[in-house]
Amino acid sequence: MSTIDGNTVLARSLKEQGIEYVFGIVGFPVIEFGMACQTEGLNYIGMRNEQAACYAAQAIGYLTGKPGVCLVVSGPGLLHTYGGMANAQINCWPLLVIGGSAPQDHEGIGGFQECNQVELSRPYCKYSARPPSVGLIPMHVEKAIRYTMYGRPGVAYIDLPGNMLSLQVEEEKIPRQYLVGDVPIIHPQPSLIKKAVDVLIQAKRPLIITGKGAAYANANIECTSLVNYTNLPFLPSPMGKGVVPDVHKNSVASARSTALQKADVVLLLGARLNWILHFGRPPRFDPNVKVIQIDICAEELNNSVKSEVAIQADLKPSVLMLLEEVQKRRFVFDGKSDWWTLLNEKCEANRKAVQSMIDIIEPPLNYYTVFHHLQEAIPDNSIIVSEGANTMDIGRSILLNNLPRHRLDAGTFGTMGVGLGFAIAAALYCRDYAPKKRVICVEGDSAFGFSGMEIETMFRHKLPIVLVIVNNSGIYNGVPKDVYSEIREMDKPSRSVPPTILTTVTRYETMMNMFEKKGHLVTTIPELKQAVKDSLAVQDGPSMINVIINPSADRKPQAFNWLTESKL
Ligand code: ADP
Ligand code: MG
Numbered sequence: 001m002s003t004i005d006g007n008t009v010l011a012r013s014l015k016e017q018g019i020e021y022v023f024g025i026v027g028f029p030v031i032e033f034g035m036a037c038q039t040e041g042l043n044y045i046g047m048r049n050e051q052a053a054c055y056a057a058q059a060i061g062y063l064t065g066k067p068g069v070c071l072v073v074s075g076p077g078l079l080h081t082y083g084g085m086a087n088a089q090i091n092c093w094p095l096l097v098i099g100g101s102a103p104q105d106h107e108g109i110g111g112f113q114e115c116n117q118v119e120l121s122r123p124y125c126k127y128s129a130r131p132p133s134v135g136l137i138p139m140h141v142e143k144a145i146r147y148t149m150y151g152r153p154g155v156a157y158i159d160l161p162g163n164m165l166s167l168q169v170e171e172e173k174i175p176r177q178y179l180v181g182d183v184p185i186i187h188p189q190p191s192l193i194k195k196a197v198d199v200l201i202q203a204k205r206p207l208i209i210t211g212k213g214a215a216y217a218n219a220n221i222e223c224t225s226l227v228n229y230t231n232l233p234f235l236p237s238p239m240g241k242g243v244v245p246d247v248h249k250n251s252v253a254s255a256r257s258t259a260l261q262k263a264d265v266v267l268l269l270g271a272r273l274n275w276i277l278h279f280g281r282p283p284r285f286d287p288n289v290k291v292i293q294i295d296i297c298a299e300e301l302n303n304s305v306k307s308e309v310a311i312q313a314d315l316k317p318s319v320l321m322l323l324e325e326v327q328k329r330r331f332v333f334d335g336k337s338d339w340w341t342l343l344n345e346k347c348e349a350n351r352k353a354v355q356s357m358i359d360i361i362e363p364p365l366n367y368y369t370v371f372h373h374l375q376e377a378i379p380d381n382s383i384i385v386s387e388g389a390n391t392m393d394i395g396r397s398i399l400l401n402n403l404p405r406h407r408l409d410a411g412t413f414g415t416m417g418v419g420l421g422f423a424i425a426a427a428l429y430c431r432d433y434a435p436k437k438r439v440i441c442v443e444g445d446s447a448f449g450f451s452g453m454e455i456e457t458m459f460r461h462k463l464p465i466v467l468v469i470v471n472n473s474g475i476y477n478g479v480p481k482d483v484y485s486e487i488r489e490m491d492k493p494s495r496s497v498p499p500t501i502l503t504t505v506t507r508y509e510t511m512m513n514m515f516e517k518k519g520h521l522v523t524t525i526p527e528l529k530q531a532v533k534d535s536l537a538v539q540d541g542p543s544m545i546n547v548i549i550n551p552s553a554d555r556k557p558q559a560f561n562w563l564t565e566s567k568l
Contacts, residue, residue: 004168004171006169008039010033011039015041018066022042022069024045030073048454049080051451054083054087055417055421059093062094065094065183073100079120088154093153095148097121125156128159131164150183151297187314201329209267210237211239211271212239214269225323227248230332231332232250237276241396254351255343257559262339265289268307274412285305292311293307294315353556364548366550367390367391367554374528381437383408385409385426386443390554391442391443423463438464440466441466443467449502455511455514478502484503
């Protein structure tokens with residue numbers, strides 16, 4: 001009778017259930033499992049930091065709709081993933097974390113890296129369990145994957161003690177498990193779709209908001225058709241960019257504050273009324289705004305603001321039914337209405353303000369100029385990964401997405417340090433699903449620092465990521481070189497260097513020398529253009545462009561603070 005070990009049972013179950021990518025860091029007790037993954041035909045990507053591995057695994061989940069696996073060792077290895085698990089859970093992205101744990105006969109007597117892993121993971125998960133035997137691993141794998149994908153997507157954790165992974169069992173005695181298969185599609189109640197259109201038709205100042213739920217739902221064609229037919233203005237959330245193309249004439253992204261504040265009816269498609277959308281409340285929204293909300297998650301309905309129409313359903317069939325209903329009623333919103341006139345005026349005023357920043361091309365460079373010329377130089381179907389404070393916020397308004405799921409950023413949890421892990425996942429996605437597409441990873445210098453060593457992972461896996469570091473020598477802002485030298489001369493940097501300051505003009509691009517390659521140091525626009533061109537020509541590994549900008553460059557003045565102040 002042939003025997004099989006726990007490692008092989010686990011790797012085979014993952015493969016059978018359609019998992020393709022495992023990101024992680026191996027060590028005791030999961031080294032053999034990492035090898036088993038490759039033997040069974042899974043892609044294994046060894047990373048340099050567990051957090052980054054966890055970010056990569058969740059990004060591949062968002063891009064493909066199937067969870068990536070994050071594989072880590074016991075104790076500290078797993079604890080390092082919690083930032084990533086929380087990030088995935090809060091962004092509603094599918095992720096499966098697998099942790100090795102101390103052998104069971106060492107539990108309670110101070111085992112190596114012994115830690116109550118199942119309980120500790122539970123707050124960040126939809127499902128957290130340790131299979132009680134090798135034979136039950138396939139069942140737990142199916143259940144965990146199902147939990148990550150069904151309903152509102154999220155995180156699952158499976159715990160495997162070292163002794164279980166290495167245990168040999170009789171192959172024939174392991175029960176076969178059925179496959180998760182496709183996620184069942186939840187259709188909307190037809191009466192609610194009619195009611196939604198009743199409300200929409202009455203609106204004087206309607207607005208569609210597309211969120212990353214619409215991107216994840218693959219509802220881009222339906223959403224774009226709805227905008228095309230109705231001529232309604234739309235506003236994307238940060239990662240909802242590209243559901244309807246950013247270049248679409250009905251985008252009112254440049255009139256965001258006015259659109260939100262003045263809309264009387266908001267059609268909310270896969271976005272939450274959380275801090276990103278200012279809770280749907282005054283002063284950023286009209287106190288009488290009527291919300292038509294569509295979300296896969298029933299518990300999300302009526303959150304923060306009571307919706308006029310609340311629909312629990314998948315966005316793809318819902319938006320299609322909305323489209324059919326508006327077509328039946330021939331509802332087309334007047335392009336000459338006061339609402340469109342106001343929005344167009346605001347967009348134009350904003351365009352002029354931005355253009356005046358773009359026009360300043362003398363060094364030291366500002367954000368707007370850098371992003372404008374970067375946008376001109378990159379292919380317009382690129383996947384853009386972006387993080388950092390100003391880098392992400394200003395970049396979002398200038399770097400365009402015309403396809404869904406083509407923007408990955410700090411997201412709902414506002415997590416910094418996600419960029420390189422996300423970029424690695426996006427580059428693997430391109431390699432396997434969209435070979436000509438490029439990944440442009442635009443990082444603030446501080447954000448880059450969280451997981452900068454993942455550049456080695458990019459090199460090892462031959463991932464042609466273009467890394468652009470927008471270097472202002474600090475968090476939010478830096479200081480000029482002479483000021484920095486003066487501060488550093490002081491006795492104790494711990495007393496004199498402000499918390500937001502990093503070393504001025506750090507030569508990040510020289511990290512490419514680690515691989516006997518050359519990075520690009522950029523201080524002018526012609527240098528930037530040349531560096532992007534050279535970097536796009538590199539096909540077999542990362543390239544790095546270190547753009548030195550004015551340490552006090554900032555956003556143009558805003559009507560509101562970025563976080564709505566609490567009045568309670
Ligand atoms: P954003 O940050 O873009 O506003 P959020 O993450 O806040 O997006 O909201 C996305 C919403 O989309 C979540 O409430 C989630 O439940 C929902 N969602 C995810 N997938 C689907 C789907 N297939 N159909 C409908 N809603 C979905
Ligand atoms: Mg910075």
